[in-house]
Amino acid sequence: MLRIKGLGIPAIARLLGSSVLSGPVRGQRLFLAIADHYEPMWGGASPSLQADRVARWIEQYPVMASGVEDSRGRPPQHTFFYPAEQYNGRQIEELAQLCRKGFGDVEVHLHHDNDTEENLRKVLGSFKERLFHQHGLLAKNELGEITFGFVHGNWALDNSRPDGRWCGVNNELTVLREMGCYADFTMPSAPSTTQTRTMNSLYYAIDDPLRPKSHDTGVPARVGVAPPDDGLLMIQGPLMADWSRRKHGILPGLENADLQANHPPTAGRLRLWLRARVSVDGRPDWVFVKLHTHGAKEDNAAMLLGEPMRRFHESLSEFARGQPGFRYYYVTTREMAQFVHQAEQGHVEPQFGQ
Numbered sequence: 001m002l003r004i005k006g007l008g009i010p011a012i013a014r015l016l017g018s019s020v021l022s023g024p025v026r027g028q029r030l031f032l033a034i035a036d037h038y039e040p041m042w043g044g045a046s047p048s049l050q051a052d053r054v055a056r057w058i059e060q061y062p063v064m065a066s067g068v069e070d071s072r073g074r075p076p077q078h079t080f081f082y083p084a085e086q087y088n089g090r091q092i093e094e095l096a097q098l099c100r101k102g103f104g105d106v107e108v109h110l111h112h113d114n115d116t117e118e119n120l121r122k123v124l125g126s127f128k129e130r131l132f133h134q135h136g137l138l139a140k141n142e143l144g145e146i147t148f149g150f151v152h153g154n155w156a157l158d159n160s161r162p163d164g165r166w167c168g169v170n171n172e173l174t175v176l177r178e179m180g181c182y183a184d185f186t187m188p189s190a191p192s193t194t195q196t197r198t199m200n201s202l203y204y205a206i207d208d209p210l211r212p213k214s215h216d217t218g219v220p221a222r223v224g225v226a227p228p229d230d231g232l233l234m235i236q237g238p239l240m241a242d243w244s245r246r247k248h249g250i251l252p253g254l255e256n257a258d259l260q261a262n263h264p265p266t267a268g269r270l271r272l273w274l275r276a277r278v279s280v281d282g283r284p285d286w287v288f289v290k291l292h293t294h295g296a297k298e299d300n301a302a303m304l305l306g307e308p309m310r311r312f313h314e315s316l317s318e319f320a321r322g323q324p325g326f327r328y329y330y331v332t333t334r335e336m337a338q339f340v341h342q343a344e345q346g347h348v349e350p351q352f353g354q
Helices: 009-018 047-065 089-103 117-135 172-179 267-275 298-304 307-321 333-344
Strands: 029-037 078-083 104-110 146-152 181-184 202-206 231-235 240-247 251-255 286-293 327-330
Touching: 029 146, 029 333, 047 089, 047 298, 078 089, 078 146, 089 104, 089 117, 104 117, 104 333, 117 146, 117 172, 146 333, 172 181, 172 231, 181 333, 231 333, 240 267, 251 267, 267 286, 267 307, 286 333, 298 307, 307 327
Parallel strands: 029 078, 029 286, 029 327, 078 104, 104 146, 146 181, 181 231
Antiparallel strands: 202 231, 240 251
16 A cells, blocks of 8 residues: 555544544644653763753743633643653652642653563553652542653554554553553554554544554544543644645644654644544533643743743734634643543533643
């Protein structure tokens, strides 16, 4: 089958079709979250460079967010998915202090290769215990279990790479669910071959423990329908064809919700994210936009903590003023999952503080 940067013809057809989805719904509610694959050790950084990368966020994020508010007066939220295999207690504690000031949260990121179920359970269990007991992060569910959001390193969730690298565990979805994962935020991964057939969706992946990539399809989240007991909630970011960024003057560019120094958030990208209409079936006016980035990298940090990000927040505020009834909310990934469940339960307006 012909492929373009890892995407097969059927996937490309779905992307092209996604570019003509309908426009905004009157009275829309936007929930915006940034899932940062936050890796201070990226590139084999020295301890001093790692420290500088973290310090930059601690010092500059409150400055960037100063005076910026969503429709309920809340500042921008940033969720740091910190790699479990690179644990550094001092770095995490500094991030935790930033989050306690009301700027976000810390969740679980993981890079692994040729792994086993037994070791995966051990690593996840140890890391979530440290985050909760030593740093006051994460939270417990109604059963008293520590829960966490998850992003898979190298996009290889559930052993989904064709060559089997960067995972190794075919029943990873089961392990995550049983270890307390409240939702996965890995997708989209295009143009990687790990990209799922399911796009622009909120759904529950049912694990086949003997096969990889069980999250390729799943059960859609729906109003009035309880989540399946054996399903793991998948919260995908928008994936669209971007005709404003044509390649060779013919093919559309790829909008995959990735925030990079050379592709910062803009009003134009915002319109594409809204048109992707990632929502719970039966609640199309609640739109969930999950973006991702690698915020420890210097060039990305400069964009995320500087003028490009400020301009985006200003353009979002301006967009909201021009849309009757439109409201937007900066949320952490944990809160985003909670609002997905509120939509499933039939709420007409989001309930905050639950």
